[in-house]
Amino acid sequence: MARRTSYRRLAPYFRRYRGVLVAGMVAVIASRALMVLAPRYLRGAVNLLRSGDESQFGEAVTRGWLFLAVTMGSGGLTYLMRYLLVGTSRRVERNLKRDLFAHVEHLPASAFDRLRTGDLLSRLTSDIEAVRFSFGPGIMYVASTLVLVPLALASMAQLDVTLTLLTLLPLLAIGIIVRVLAPSIMRRTRAVQDRIGDLSARAQESFAGARVVRAYATESIEEAAFRRENEALVAETLGLARTRAWMTGLLYLLGGLGNLAVLWAGGRRVIEGGLGYGDLLAFLAYVAMLIWPMISIGWVVSSFQRSAAAMQRLEDLLGRDVEPATLDEPVPAPARIAGSLAARDLTFTYEGAQRPALANVSFELPAGGTLGLVGPVGSGKSTLLALLTRQRTPPPGAVFLDGRDVRQLPLETLRGAFAVVPQDAFLFSTTLRENLALATGGEIDTGRAQEALRMAGLAEDVAGFPDGLETLVGERGLTLSGGQKQRMTLARALLREAPVLLLDDTLSAVDTETEARILEHLLVEMRRRTTVVVAHRL
Template sequence: MNSYRQLSSLAPYFRKHRKQFILGIAFILLSTIFEVFVPQFIRQAIDGIEKGISSSGLASLALLIVGTAAISGFFLFLTRQTIIVASREVEYDLRNDFYNHIQGLSIRFFHNRSTGEIMAYASNDINAVRMFVGPAVMYSANTIFTFVITLGIMLIINPALTLLALAPMPAVSFIVYRLGKIIHDRFEDIQSHYGLLTSRAQENLSGIRVVKAYVREVYEIGRFRDLSWSYLKKNLRLARVQVFMMPALSFLVGLSIVIVLWYGGTLVIDGALTLGALTQIIIYVGMLIWPMIAVGWVINLVQRAAASMGRIQSIFKERPEISDNEHTDHSITKLDGRIEFDDVSFRYTESSPWILRHVCLDIPPSASLAIVGQTGVGKTTLVNLIPRLYDVTEGVLRVGGYDVRKVPVRTLRDHIGYVTQETFLFSDTIFRNIAFGVDNPTREEVEYAARVAAIHDSIMEFPKGYETYVGERGITLSGGQKQRISIARAVLRKPPILILDDALSAVDTHTEEKILKNLQEIMRDRTSIIISHRVSTVKHADHIIVLSEGKIAEQGTHDELLELGGMYAELHYKQLLADELESM
């Protein structure tokens, strides 16, 4: 029942492609009907030979046998062209639905799931479901039709002999029942472990620079080998069950043939059954061999698919914490750059410590705000609340005068250009990385954004310029180059609000000043927020806040904070001293 419940979620996909499945099953029925006619013609030929059939009559029967088999094969070909193609289309739909659903989930979901685990769902699990939708459905229909039609004809020929041939069948049901659940549980365990394996490989390849820098290749190989060995053992445990199932079913089918030969032979000797009829029944029993074996194989596919669909459904049941709802005001389409934090507090869970406490802040449109503070005081968390990567726990956050929880999520984020602390580039060309946030930008627009980010000249030094592939996560570029491409990506969107989260940490002071000067020009009518550890980066901001332990400890202009003589002033003089020491 559990397997049925898990697989019942595929009903919408079957309904969508029902014409192909119905047509395919009809082809299976026609193929089976023509297939079971072949033994009937063979019986007539054998009995005819005993009675002295003419050569022309025997030739006619031979042609009937060949022609009927050919027609059966043709319908079998059409079956594959419908059901197998439909299964591929279901796989396509399911994978797209899965990917679309993943894209809509909130950031918090990805805190608890590794990339490799999600990749396992999208590849291995969906492939297991396809094997059920295609081969399992096809062979299930073939098995049912073959059993029903063949057994019906066998009962007409000789009921007693047919019932004896069916004697081993209860044992088949027992084996299928006992081993089905074991296969399901073990395959589910295998799929979970496959997620760990792919996650380990993905993390290793993404962090290959760190692995090599710390000479940890041997250590990483050992960790991966241990996971692979565990994965192998789990597969072998499943294989032992499968290895037992197939020979057991084959033995029971062979036992049926022995029974038919023994009892049917005595009937032929006694004259109660013709040799042709016995041959026909033996062929029919032989025709049941594959369906009998297919039962075990199909059960295996069903249990695998049920386990995989259960895992996939666990993802589909996840709901985004942040999405449009009945409180969303879809009439809001434009936002100015005003940002208001009204007594905002935030923590990730009810049991976790507070990250932000009672933050009150009013950033006018077109103003620039700088945020400084030690590591871990909540700077990034504060700006993550603006595009609603997380929702405030207490208080109200407004953008453009609206509570962000009432603004359509897409509208809100369309008004924000965000360069995150962790620079990410896609394995694509520089041009496409810069153009990522905009549909079909012109070459001139991309180059202008690159010039603002002071990366254009560096790009043109590459042999292929903007068509240079940057590799996995931009591995072929320096940290400063990656940061500047990310800034260009945000600038290209021309957002009313621009957020730079420590986005200049990897560039030199001269380049930093150039970028900030360029940004001042284009952000004159836009709101900008800059997080940085460098006073030189933030000193020209209209307003500066210093965060400490999740609260605003100091705020004002650069000169006001220096006059205050607090944490900001201390940071300023320490950096001045460091710069002087470097220049000595």
């Protein structure tokens, strides 16, 4: 039932391309019909040539040309079939990646408490690729087999019923093999996909913390941890490979035995005069057509089992609820937000925690006022900021913006009222200008950007960079110092014309002289905004 639900989610993606899929299926039917027709002309040409009647030579040549034309037509339609069906699966892959990324972007912050970045990347890449592979080449091979096998068997039966029945014997064994090995393939495939996610998460975490690893000279420890994850992946992959090898090997064996039986029995019929040379040649051509469908059954089963495991992992993400626009009965979005804040008996406990992070917190902050939060690490200062912006979900009737419960305000309106400088000074691996542009959601005026940098005490630093605002900052701002990253995130917040400014330990990595200059500028800015300042010291 769960698997059916997962695959049902893909229906809209394929429905969008139903016209192309129908055309692809028509190409499947036409190409396989021509493929089955080709041995008929080959049979006729060979039998006419074997007859020794010179008057039939022209007819034999004509049938040879027809064989060539039909074969070329089948090849052209096969190309069209692959282009349409596999091409559609690529477009579905693109759309699924786009929607999965958008879905993850809108998940609540609490979802990322348990989701690892590397595992998310694995789902966005290898898992979607597995789904694409089964619904592109996989469906194409299934459709081809469903069309080709009945047509080929019908043509074979017209030539010799006994030989046809002999050919069918391996097909019965194939069903048994698939039924026995498919559950094992499914189980091992899911284990492999999980191990890929674990390995990706380990690598991502190690690369992200490269500076810390080097600072503590723990490269060997990280290498050992990666090696363990890699060995676990190899062990699972080899187990899956062994199961697949058993299936594929048995299918090849059955195909070979079927060929040998037909050649032996058919040869005797030719010697006895019950079957013509052309008939045997055509029959062997039909048997050759059936070999790949027989072999591909193992590949298709393995592909669909891998797809099912991958789809379960994708469903685990796509089935999660995104952040709702409002949590309670919505209220009309105000035309203008002044910026007053309030908390009334606010208590909040993280999921799985034994004690509340905040207990019975109350305050009233008028628009344009300033609130300072000072306390030791873990006292809930950053949690309060997260509740104000609904990064964490506050209880009903506890947190207010302009007298309205933040649970009732549209999320876009609520977060648009805040300019936040987080404790983790995160920068994207792009230019300084583009990092600043996040504040406005578009292009920024160079003059405004320079003013924000001046207020954040970073203007002189940027002026010293060879490329100025076009300087690339590297992954997570790697090319900047800790203090420069903090000031950059401060400048970004100052660029945002929001009525409320949230500063979470903003200047912890800045020297005292620079801090004093920045505070002078901030005091001017704080007169026109509601400001909440978090610090470890006064």
